[in-house]
Amino acid sequence: MNSTSDAPLLRVDRLRTVFTLPDGRDVAAADDVSLVVSAGETLGLVGESGSGKSVTALSILRLVMPPGRITQGEIIFDGRDLLTLDESELRAIRGRRIGFVFQEPMVALNPVYTIGQQIAETLTVHGLAHGRAARARAIEWLRAACVPDPERRAGEYPHQLSGGLRQRAMIALALCAEPSLVITDEPTTALDVTVQAEILDLLRELRASLGLALLLITHDLGVVAEMADRVAVMYGGRIVEEGPVADVFKTPAHPYTRGLLACLPGSADGRRLTAIAGTVPSLGQFPPGCAFAPRCVDRLPVCDTIPPGVTAPIGVESAGRSVRCYLHQPAAGGRG
Amino acid sequence: MTPLLQVSHLVKEFRRGGWLRSGGTVRAVDDISFDVRPGETFGLVGESGCGKTTTGRCILRLIEPTSGQVIFKGTDLAALNAGDLRRARRDLQIVFQDPYSSLNPRMRAGAIVEEPLIIHRIGTREERKARVAELFGLVGLDPAQISKFPHEFSGGQRQRIGLARALALNPSLIIADEPVSALDVSVQAQVVNLLQDLQARLGLTYLFIAHDLRLVRQVCDRVAVMYRGRIVESAPANELFTNPAHAYTQTLLSAVPRVDPADRTERIPFAHEAYQPMALREVAPDHFAAI
Numbered sequence: 001m002n003s004t005s006d007a008p009l010l011r012v013d014r015l016r017t018v019f020t021l022p023d024g025r026d027v028a029a030a031d032d033v034s035l036v037v038s039a040g041e042t043l044g045l046v047g048e049s050g051s052g053k054s055v056t057a058l059s060i061l062r063l064v065m066p067p068g069r070i071t072q073g074e075i076i077f078d079g080r081d082l083l084t085l086d087e088s089e090l091r092a093i094r095g096r097r098i099g100f101v102f103q104e105p106m107v108a109l110n111p112v113y114t115i116g117q118q119i120a121e122t123l124t125v126h127g128l129a130h131g132r133a134a135r136a137r138a139i140e141w142l143r144a145a146c147v148p149d150p151e152r153r154a155g156e157y158p159h160q161l162s163g164g165l166r167q168r169a170m171i172a173l174a175l176c177a178e179p180s181l182v183i184t185d186e187p188t189t190a191l192d193v194t195v196q197a198e199i200l201d202l203l204r205e206l207r208a209s210l211g212l213a214l215l216l217i218t219h220d221l222g223v224v225a226e227m228a229d230r231v232a233v234m235y236g237g238r239i240v241e242e243g244p245v246a247d248v249f250k251t252p253a254h255p256y257t258r259g260l261l262a263c264l265p266g267s268a269d270g271r272r273l274t275a276i277a278g279t280v281p282s283l284g285q286f287p288p289g290c291a292f293a294p295r296c297v298d299r300l301p302v303c304d305t306i307p308p309g310v311t312a313p314i315g316v317e318s319a320g321r322s323v324r325c326y327l328h329q330p331a332a333g334g335r336g
Numbered sequence: 337m338t339p340l341l342q343v344s345h346l347v348k349e350f351r352r353g354g355w356l357r358s359g360g361t362v363r364a365v366d367d368i369s370f371d372v373r374p375g376e377t378f379g380l381v382g383e384s385g386c387g388k389t390t391t392g393r394c395i396l397r398l399i400e401p402t403s404g405q406v407i408f409k410g411t412d413l414a415a416l417n418a419g420d421l422r423r424a425r426r427d428l429q430i431v432f433q434d435p436y437s438s439l440n441p442r443m444r445a446g447a448i449v450e451e452p453l454i455i456h457r458i459g460t461r462e463e464r465k466a467r468v469a470e471l472f473g474l475v476g477l478d479p480a481q482i483s484k485f486p487h488e489f490s491g492g493q494r495q496r497i498g499l500a501r502a503l504a505l506n507p508s509l510i511i512a513d514e515p516v517s518a519l520d521v522s523v524q525a526q527v528v529n530l531l532q533d534l535q536a537r538l539g540l541t542y543l544f545i546a547h548d549l550r551l552v553r554q555v556c557d558r559v560a561v562m563y564r565g566r567i568v569e570s571a572p573a574n575e576l577f578t579n580p581a582h583a584y585t586q587t588l589l590s591a592v593p594r595v596d597p598a599d600r601t602e603r604i605p606f607a608h609e610a611y612q613p614m615a616l617r618e619v620a621p622d623h624f625a626a627i
Contacts, residue, residue: 048520192383193547197591197603219521222593226600249595263525264595265554271532273554275525279490295522 010037015073029055042214044228052237099174103186105166109158116154145172164195236291243321253313253323339371346404366565377542379556386562429502433514435494439486446482471500492523571623581625
């Protein structure tokens with residue numbers, strides 16, 4: 001059931017995930033989201049709180065809970081549309097073909113089982129190993145995740161481990177069934193910078209040795225720059241810019257991407273930072289047009305009407321890139 | 337120049353273990369000394385558990401230090417009785433990391449900012465109202481929002497409320513403990529710029545406690561790096577970031593992810609097991625390292 005050489009491993013097409021607010025209104029937390037992850041490739045999905053990046057990840061895994069639901073789109077993984085599968089078919093994919101690592105390993109790991117038991121159970125559930133063999137494999141995976149003294153650690157409970165070790169255990173758990181795609185949602189955000197560097201190194205090594213594809217969700221542009229091949233920038237539920245990470249960060253096409261890069265410490269001379277005015281809109285308060293329009297210094301009258309569609313950027317290296325901005329649409333009064 | 341704040345040989349020990357067994361003590365802050373000069377931003381950086389937050393709280397005596405001196409404008413805060421300490425704290429305020437939990441959710445924004453004025457019995461009701469409106473303007477909040485509750489504000493706006501409260505008594509020193517790390521990247525820059533504008537306008541001095549090295553480099557004049565309760569290196573910010581002398585500082589700097597591939601450096605590992613505390617010595621003018 002392996003994908004043929006040309007078809008991407010994962011293709012999300014026009015995904016729309018809505019949440020029903022207490023007042024009865026439906027609002028789209030992820031809207032018209034399309035993205036592609038090829039085998040062995042790393043896509044960075046960046047955005048601030050409320051941008052829709054985590055909802056996109058949960059939608060791919062079909063883990064969106066009511067009052068949220070997927071109302072539109074296709075999620076093609078290895079040739080099959082995950083939106084058409086039933087729960088038992090999904091269970092054979094989740095954890096087995098698609099692994100996931102969450103920000104808070106303390107929440108994702110079961111507090112009443114040892115680390116070793118949890119990895120062994122995953123192997124057993126997916127029919128990969130049983131009994132003593134599963135326990136031995138669990139220790140090997142902890143070793144692969146650079147957990148020191150894995151024989152002893154396998155017998156410990158999540159609360160006995162430090163934050164960095166817990167995240168390593170979480171990675172061992174996510175990889176033990178040898179998935180072809182791993183989704184990581186802010187895998188290093190709760191960690192110290194030196195521990196983050198070690199975890200990123202570990203992900204890099206395992207990605208290379210196992211040929212993994214990675215969907216890396218983060219708010220940290222530095223992490224994306226160091227880890228990803230391509231980047232998709234989300235804002236207000238939509239992907240506003242996408243392309244090879246080096247090109248996008250060197251010549252950002254969307255005013256939001258440009259603003260985000262400019263407001264990083266160290267990117268301006270002197271002490272003041274270049275701030276983006278205003279605040280990130282919360283769910284249900286997205287404006288009718290481009291979600292970024294109220295904060296955008298380059299906004300055109302058309303930006304407040306309906307959200308722009310996806311086009312190739314104008315005036316920058318455009319190979320493999322797309323942007324959702326009227327500035328790049330000549331007919332709308334953009335640069336063209 | 338006489339320092340505004342002089343911390344010397346500060347120690348804070350916590351008892352280890354629970355109520356069933358006593359496991360001795362752990363030194364969260366282990367004999368640290370530093371000066372903060374008037375008008376500067378002094379950065380205290382380090383990873384979780386290094387003692388930077390405990391240091392900030394010991395200075396204000398929100399936590400009682402075990403030993404050491406905290407000389408603020410010539411007075412040892414660590415030796416003051418409760419009444420004198422309360423008076424001294426008018427001049428020394430703190431802004432907390434989490435704008436969601438550090439504001440009372442049942443109080444309106446205006447009342448939160450007014451509270452320190454009431455506690456210190458400053459002004460008439462009318463004068464206080466005028467002062468609150470002035471403070472709202474100072475931190476860039478619309479005075480029309482005075483009667484809203486904290487949950488009606490965004491994270492960045494909440495941090496502005498916390499700042500207005502800290503400024504209410506006209507302090508000369510503000511301890512800012514991770515003031516922007518809970519905020520979205522695009523909002524962080526606004527609050528950082530506001531802190532710098534207020535410093536220029538009001539002549540404030542900041543003790544800036546943070547883990548984000550990129551931010552510390554941007555805003556601080558001088559920086560001290562903490563590791564396992566001790567200062568392992570201190571220097572003017574530019575000097576520290578360009579010529580780090582201590583192995584731990586070098587590790588810390590090399591671990592920061594860089595957006596620009598040209599800035600990337602080889603990761604430098606640190607041998608935590610082999611670490612031995614050492615005394616600070618001057619390696620360059622105003623640059624001290626425990627090597």
